[in-house]
Amino acid sequence: AQSVAQPEDQVNVAEGNPLTVKCTYSVSGNPYLFWYVQYPNRGLQFLLKYITGDNLVKGSYGFEAEFNKSQTSFHLKKPSALVSDSALYFCAVSRPFGNEKLTFGTGTRLTIIP
């Protein structure tokens, strides 16, 4: 079985400060890891993914995430938060080799305070 934990339901960050949204995972074998963002009244949007290779992955809107195999984590980061980053963020995992089923975490609501 595969699972994702997002330990924080809510994260508040002041505008301009660095932000981190945490994610840990459990999966057999090497994981495929994803971050998606959900803005109000909008569909989920892809931010970035880790498949293989460099542990630091860069994605859309200045976001990046670091794959840490020993800690089974894939935290989302951004050096300087914008008010427009306020949204609901989901981490997701799947197993490789043809398994198409994505398992999502419960989401973290990120609020950037002006």
Added chain:
Amino acid sequence: GAGVSQTPSNKVTEKGKYVELRCDPISGHTALYWYRQSLGQGPEFLIYFQGTGAADDSGLPNDRFFAVRPEGSVSTLKIQRTERGDSAMYLCASKLTTGTGELFFGEGSRLTVL
């Protein structure tokens, strides 16, 4: 349109009724997915299609749920004898083909069973 389109955006029905939810994927996308998102939860996998065939329907909760994609494009999720517990946001997503590409999500169909 350019994105994944889902209709209806909102559906209110009575317990025991039959419901159909439609998904029109991005043109040319061969892989199509259905997820269900309950309030405060992340999306949960229901089923995915590669072309016309259901490649993995392991997430369908019971035999009241069924999905089709007869021509390899539009898909319909069908729910028989609806129950109050079926109330949720039903999300459709597509991608060019199976594999590590990103999923493109629609805005969802919110189902409320009274």
